[in-house]
Amino acid sequence: MGVLSGVKIVEMVGMGPGPFCGMLLADLGADVIAVERPAEDAGGPRPWSICSRGKRSIVLDMKKPGAVDTFLDLIDGADVLIEGNRPGVMERLGIGPDVCLARRPSLVYGRMTGWGQYGPLSKAAAHDANYIALSGALWIATQPGQPPEAPPTILGDIAGGALYLTVGILAGILRARKDGTGQVIDAAMVDGSAHLLNLLVSFLPIEYDLSIANTRPGALGRHFDRTYVCSDGEWIVLQAMEPQFYTELIRRLGLDHDGRFAENQRQNPSVWGPLGEELAALFKTKTRAEWNELLEGTDTCFAPVLSMPEAAVHPHMVARDVYRTVDGVLQATAAPRFSATPSPELTSVPALGAHTTDILSELGHNDDRIESLRRSGALGSP
Ligand SMILES: CC(=O)SCCNC(=O)CCNC(=O)[C@H](O)C(C)(C)COP(=O)(O)OP(=O)(O)OC[C@H]1O[C@@H](n2cnc3c(N)ncnc32)[C@H](O)[C@@H]1OP(=O)(O)O
Known part of the structure; x- marks a missing residue:
């Protein structure tokens, strides 16, 4: 059900925008398998997360024997991979683009970061506000006499990050279905949040000179705006x-x-x-x-x-049925709306690793192999 029914996505669960992109695609009906870290590694039990809704959850500790092979088995059947680690992490784990695209040439390898895969800052830790500060977007969000402030996560993580990754993934799928070409998508919040400014910038020459220090659109203080x-x-x-x-x-x-x-x-x-x-x-x-x-x-x-x-x-x-409460948590329903292929109904968020055994069985792992992964710790603590 849903417009993306039949599209297979493997998501290496990270922070913020990657899981949001996975949720958006799951909302539209894609089969999203969330590869999650064991609870003990991820810093205790997973917090309730709306971004996990509509996905299936498998626990794989990628640093334990057998986990990388199992991950690559998942990639064999996938249209898309989503990951949001610091550049270099996937390569160190042995599941970087070269390995995955050699295994699955049509794969759309979606990489979500703040600074991007290259550039002087690419390896530095940061968050939403840091990225939008560097792109120029935070400067725009300033009211007269007030400190620069943008709504948390919305401009960087989501608008400049997750949504651009989603567009890239959908475009990548179209290309892969046309001629089998897979590729890496480098979705960086600095790129996306800068790109978001183009509409505003196209209004600006009428009233502003962007070269003037301290002239911010928000600082205009128009009484009707x-x-x-x-x-x-x-x-x-x-x-x-x-x-x-x-x-x-x-x-x-x-x-x-x-x-x-x-x-x-x-x-x-x-x-x-x-x-x-x-x-x-x-x-x-x-x-x-x-x-x-x-x-x-x-x-x-x-x-x-x-x-x-x-x-x-x-x-x-x-x-418009924009909000629903599921399991006691208020959340927005899927967007946008499709006339012929409506999005699936919202369901409960799966428990961490709830589908581990089912997914391994689908990959053709027999009981012995599953048991061996369990013993190696690759599936987390029992
Ligand atoms: C609110 C917000 O702004 S959210 C947006 C935050 N920024 C981003 O997402 C941008 C891209 N990501 C990053 O820059 C970084 O991931 C940060 C800064 C968010 C977090 O930094 P870190 O916690 O140091 O994570 P980093 O991505 O470097 O590494 C993740 C580690 O987890 C390990 N890991 C990830 N998944 C698994 C797994 N399933 N099993 C085992 N290990 C795993 C990786 O191997 C890596 O270990 P290593 O450092 O030994 O190689």
């Missing part, structure tokens, strides 16, 4: 950037007779600060629900700023 706090301490956001939407916003706020808010003043940076202060005072006079009542669903480019639990019960999100 920012957040405001309401009387109950909750927030709303406006982004009424086009003349017709700006005019509608000002009309609905009852300010259309005040020439200072006139549409022809919209592109005048000298009024943005003072008008923003006036709107800030205005929005503090009603609750978020009251502003919602007035503005939601109109052409004013308005939305309330919701927490995840609030978003889950918003009528629009409910109508």
Whole structure:
């Protein structure tokens, strides 16, 4: 079931974006086998992870006898490998691209890192915020007088990382199915998060000079393109950037007779600060629900700023079935939507190694071989 039904993916479970990419592909119906480290190596029992949903879990300690051979048996039947280790780790384990592609020439070998497979920083430890700082994306996410801050993981790990790896994998599968060509995909968060800036940069020459230090898009403080706090301490956001939407916003706020808010003043940076202060005072006079009542669903480019639990019960999100609670954990359902091949229903996250024996049997391992792997410790502690 699902548009990727029949696509076989082996995921060497790492941190963050790799597992997210695996989840996305499993959401779309791919058969994703998660190769996990034994619990004792991975620092104790695996935390509950939404990113494991829809996958099958096998434990393989790659440093124990027999594990590499078993891993390569998995690769023999795979369309895709996902890994997110530091560059060089897979090669040291004996399962680098040369070995895997020699074994399976059509394999799409997806490598997820922050800095990329090469470059002076490629071997250094880092996380999401470090990568987006270097790419220029964090600089963009700065409000006037505030420290640079982006929502954790969303811009680097996911948008700049996992989603670009996913696109690369899908493109790689298309190519492999055309003529059998497999290849390595080097998906780096520095590349992806820089690429994400292209839309914004294409707007910028109208209003900004990127060469000017401290000129940040967020620092513009346009009164029609920012957040405001309401009387109950909750927030709303406006982004009424086009003349017709700006005019509608000002009309609905009852300010259309005040020439200072006139549409022809919209592109005048000298009024943005003072008008923003006036709107800030205005929005503090009603609750978020009251502003919602007035503005939601109109052409004013308005939305309330919701927490995840609030978003889950918003009528629009409910109508689209965006959030579900599975095993007591609120999580977003699969995206995007397919008309002919809907994504599989969400299921419980498998226990660590829950499918180890089934997967080994599918590979043709007989009981003796499975027992020998168990004795060597390759399958983790019993
Ligand atoms: C919130 C976020 O930002 S998540 C994004 C974090 N960044 C990335 O994912 C970028 C790419 N990854 C990395 O740079 C690194 O993996 C880091 C910095 C995240 C973590 O660094 P480390 O914990 O030192 O892990 P690293 O990838 O170097 O090595 C993993 C080790 O686990 C071992 N390992 C991995 N899977 C297995 C397995 N199934 N069985 C046995 N050993 C395993 C590897 O062999 C390696 O051991 P080695 O160092 O002896 O060669």
